Amino acid sequence: KQWYQRRVAITVGHISRLYPYDLHSMNLGFILGLITGHNSYLRDIPLSVVDRYTPDMPFYGLTHGKLCFGYAENAQYPLAEKCGRRAMEVFPLDSWAAHSMGHM
Numbered sequence: 001k002q003w004y005q006r007r008v009a010i011t012v013g014h015i016s017r018l019y020p021y022d023l024h025s026m027n028l029g030f031i032l033g034l035i036t037g038h039n040s041y042l043r044d045i046p047l048s049v050v051d052r053y054t055p056d057m058p059f060y061g062l063t064h065g066k067l068c069f070g071y072a073e074n075a076q077y078p079l080a081e082k083c084g085r086r087a088m089e090v091f092p093l094d095s096w097a098a099h100s101m102g103h104m
Helices: 002-018 023-036 039-052 060-073 077-090 095-102
Strands: none
Touching: 002 023, 002 039, 023 039, 023 060, 039 060, 060 077, 060 095, 077 095
16 A cells, blocks of 8 residues: 555656646645655655745745745754745745744
């Protein structure tokens, strides 16, 4: 079962890179990274799309918040803090960023 979940996470990560505004694929890959324990997905999937978002776009804060969580789960705390602060500047109620910042 886990190999299947991992394969799906890789596939939706690829879809996210092709279609960076498809939040469903980013979220699915991210959640599968949580479920399977592949922390690199938590960082790599949001990282692959974050530069496509600008502060005036919807989900800019969410993308930075998820990237913050991914960095924190991979022990990259300075990068996590930078992304978390950016996410909370744009959208102070961002749950991923607030949760991630709590890990530091």
